[in-house]
Amino acid sequence: MPVPTLESLRESLQRLLESRRGAPLVIAHRGTPLGSFPDNTLRAAVGALRSGADVIETDVIRSVDGEYFLFHTGFERKLLDEDVDVRTLTAQELEECIFRWNGGPHTPGIERLDTLLDTLPEAWVNIDRSWGLWPHLLDHLTARGDVHRLLLKSPPRDKHLAALAAHPMPFLYFPIVRTREELATVEAIEGINLIGAELLAAEPEDDFADPETVAEVARRHPLVVLNALNLDNNAVLYLRADDAVSVLDDPALGWGRLADVGATAIQTDWPHLLRKFLEEHCG
Template identity: 30%
Template structure:
């Protein structure tokens, strides 16, 4: 398996599938089983949410509390890692109607053991102050070449913050918004740190299409979320399940080559159909 940066930079590759919180249809989100399932259904990248326990261990959980995924209305980071590892996760994306499974809250190290050499990982830190610590963990686990770290870069202050972090060996992805009025200013800022990829939002798809060559010249791949959330606008999974060409196909034609989705199997099926 190649380096994450080299994989993303390959302009001959198929669009990349990012399984949001793992492939959680059939496994608890952010669980080891969800990572394994992401690999099984053909995802290229798994997105995981990273937090730090009361006794200083890095673990995986999206929400501030354990209410949705475990029925415990208490902040996740107030537990020790031993306490967290004893908590059973609810199936799929949780909620009181979901059954409890045999899956436990995983540590980052456990996740990296699975990821290394098998799939890439986007590590979404709930506290960006953990940047250097998470990068050190990835290096310790010989997984640095398989993961990325990301944060917003839209201002000089945010750019300087990224530069001050010790994430040697770990790829950095910027999170930015492109508008017709500000795209050149934003790209000039990003050019100072040359992120290999950008998790982007945009005012209009026309802005992205009109500047495809600028993104190519910057060697910066474009990542878009088609998650069913307000920030995705019209570009959502629920529409893609009905008309994948209208959502995923149109975005691909505009130059997007990385898609974070809650429907990795459906996206993989669409890509296979396009290749046929």
């Protein structure tokens, strides 16, 4: 495969966006953790793809001996029924972990990032919560040759942005931002292949609650991610236009608002329902 360039990577993203024919991309949060499939597992990723997701979002950790695995730190008690920081475990210990999910034990254990990427070689993957592992993880991903189907994101923190900008591979990247100033700061950094942003707005007076401000971002960048998730910490990610109101009340009040305000990608825990709605809503 030819060495990826900034232009070729952006062309790959553009083909992905065009495949949706004007509808937003569906990003599946940690895969689709339903039934016996815990989140951040290969099973959940396969389930999400078969539910109509365009992109799998996953969280990445590194074992104490330097191997990369799929897990969201802070959920050890919930998912493993253990009071342990998974980042202190070896690769072998991580693989021997047993998920406690929907009332029973489930194996295999915590899975390697490489297993996900090798098993689903055509799938687009958004790697989240990995910025503390840069630049070593960026080296690993570059060596694997998967860069053309990877999306990276992070908060706009100086240390992580500097690591990304200094890396020779122009990874497709978008920051998680709450204000125009945060986005402008990232836009001013040379060496980052900036493709858009995940825009947060908790209250109507927030910057990105204004559709015209969202449109301004869309005029500059192809990827405008809005978030429909209902997180454990009850954070409002975009004006309560979320999965809960979409599933329990009316999808037009949740996902429809996100699409109408200008999202070119929506992150959800319900990819099958979101995909069905978007096919009707966006024609």
